[in-house]
Amino acid sequence: MEDAQGMDPAARADLAARVGRAVDGLAEDAAEMLRSLVRVPSLTGSEGAAQKVVAARMRTDGLETEVWEPDAADLAPYADHVTFHESYAGRPNVIGRLPGAGGGRSLILNAHIDTVETGDPSTWTHPPFSGDIVDGRLYGRGACDMKGGLVTHLIALAALRSAGYRPRGDVTVQSTISEEDGGAGALAAVLRGGGADGAIITEPTRLAVIVAQGGSLMFRLRVPGRSAHACVRDEGVSAIENFHVLHRALLAFEARRNASIDHPLYAPIANKVPVNIGVLRAGSWPSSVPEWLEAEGRAGLVPGEDLDAFRDLFRDEVAAAAATDPYLNEHPPAVEWFGGQFAPAEVPRDAPLARLLSGAHAAIVGDPPPIEAATYGADMRHFVRVGGIPCVMYGAGDVRVAHHADEHVSLADLATATKVIALAVADWCGVAEA
Template sequence: MALDRVADPRQPAGHAAHAAHLLPALAGRAGQRRLLERHLQPDQPAQRARIPHLPRPASVPSVIGEQAETRALHALDTDACIKLAQDLVRVPSVTGNERAVQDLVALTLEEAGLEVDRFEADVSRLKAHPRFPGMEVERTEAVLVAGLLGQKGERSLILNGHVDVVPVGNRQAWHASPWSAHIQAGRLFGRGACDMKAGLAVGIGAAAALKKSGLPLRGRLIVQSVVGEEDGGIGTFAMADRGYRADAAYVLEPTRLRLIPAQAGALSFRLRISGRSAHASVRYEGVSAIEKFELVEARLRQLEHALNQQTHPLFRDYPIAYALNIGRVRSGSWSSSVPDELECEGRVGVPVGMASAEVRRQFAGALTDAAQRDRWLGEHPPQLDWYGGQFDAVEVDPDLPAFAALRAAHAQEFDVPPELVGAPYGSDMRLLVHEAETPAILYGPGDIRQAHATDEWIAVDEIVQAARVVTAAAARYLAA
């Protein structure tokens, strides 16, 4: 792997001007809070997690690595990590509307003493790129923020996190405001708390600790705060397009502090099926698009079964490693009419080791097969459109030096190595690997089962644990 290859990450002149449209007070933490006071609620004391001091594992790091970790951990402010996670949650940032929260990220990185590269990607140009990863939410802007510590050198490491979140859904189902970021019974609640503003706070906290510690680094640490992960990954794609590269990356998604070196892909699709309308009393004169959809859906279930015949070893605990799901169906316009059209949208999983193009080929083949078994479908075949996020599968070597440092730091914290598992969902990990030529793994606080959920939450203790592990790993890997 080539060394750090950041292609002129420009520091914009007058950085504070980007946030001037909100409020003029920009200096210091108090100024930052006033700048975003329309989003942030009154402070609540961060609850410090009590982490037991565990004995060292049998494999003890080198003296240099151990000293670097000690200095970095001494400089780590875990209360600040929790507080930042709360502040980030309190700024609504549903995919496509991330500017305000990115202002907060940029100011926080600036206050921590990092060089800040805040830029706005050319969305139209990126969409025209032949490898553009797709998106479901139309946007006119994409605001990206990177914080840089150290200089180009022997090693480089990216800490990647996204600020966009999914919609809250039924607001009445939440026990409190989705943007409250309140802490109750050791849990931080709010949309994006788990997925993945706490993870981003961990990355920023780790970078701040390394800066405060004064450790000499033999390379560069890059914190990436990106947008648009939820619907395709335009943010990380834009970072790669800008020239950001590194020897390795930690994507701080919620993994329950398990290390994920292999991730399935996911391809969004849309199907349109035609029928023939008729009055319900003579429905036999018509052709129900719903009934024809049932034939197609049955054949797609067979495809799902075929895709799961050979499962990667890290995915064997999942009942279905590479799921095919129909998430939305629209059909019919009147209860007394035979529906003459149906549109459905869904996603199909991409097995690790299989190209997305092969999954698309098999999917199209399944539709053709279904059409050949039914006269109507043969004459009126389903129309297929691949739209929105297109997530390739990806796998990396977990024994690369940066990942070995993370595993060692985890073992130092917990006295056991991290569990290695696969992830059956997509993320920006594949864009770092395929577009930025940067080996990447997933590791972060939180449980994916809380992501996108009503009353989304993350354990405060886990934020602290993740901050300690990531800080120690970065120090171990980068310290001179």
């Protein structure tokens, strides 16, 4: 572990063992903290109540805790990259700082507190804000994406403390808002400065080290039609039938992109650049031909792709599909970009922080972790692209259950991730005996 701060192997093995025991001893605390966080809804835009819980915990844990609302003026120059809100009143970031003993590298441990909506609660086996624990899994919206990640950070620091260690470098835990619609909270934290030598985001990576984050651009299609009374529907033009044409074209576009992308980290992923239509609204009356349709979705990018060039390509695809239809050729659909505009980002797969985190995982689990790319957008890009801070993602839970009914996290995996993060903190920042 060339990146570890000069600890001898026996001391490090002893530290790993002591921290591991400390994490295991905090298992109930971790589960209870996660449950209490899941039980406070924190849909993007409504993070205030959950952040109060976070701030109280950080203070209890002895972190220098700051609660501050992002300033819209600071974010305005980046409005194209995050969902811009006129005000963040009632939506603070919460930052807990553990000043280092001195002489080590600094580290940011980031997690976002906001979650997506629940969808239809009746599709959940466990109510979305229950925090039910069944068979070692804790259920609820945000369980893995990513209140579990925030618990990972806080318990990791608590475990180091209770095991008798104090990091030498500064460690900053960030509970940031608005990740799901673009990451205004993390961006504001990066812009606020302070910086760090590295950052780890505990997104649910299934205990893989993620060094590349996909781009994800939210778009809206406005598809026109011509209204008519349904009794003479052939004299109208259905915006819904028009949309079918565009949807088929977008799925073909996605397939062509997947066949042509050759980023090595994305090679194992069948759908590297998903184009998803997530929301549809059309028409106003069952017995009228719908004259309008709005579709909202997201399109994926891989690192190395330029946002503006991709947007042009996407518009061209929509225009080409429209040109194949007599009505749409005369009445072209509109493409708008809105909300989260996640640029892709990556760090080298052998970046020091990635190698160090892999080493910590190997020390805890026994085998090295997968080094992977993600197809989702995340706050990683703000650290890498805006802050110039090496950033990787690593955490318990699976994105496959995020944004989904019955989102959950394995408490055993959460403990593993917590041990790995604690050891990574020690390796990266160095430790002094407390």
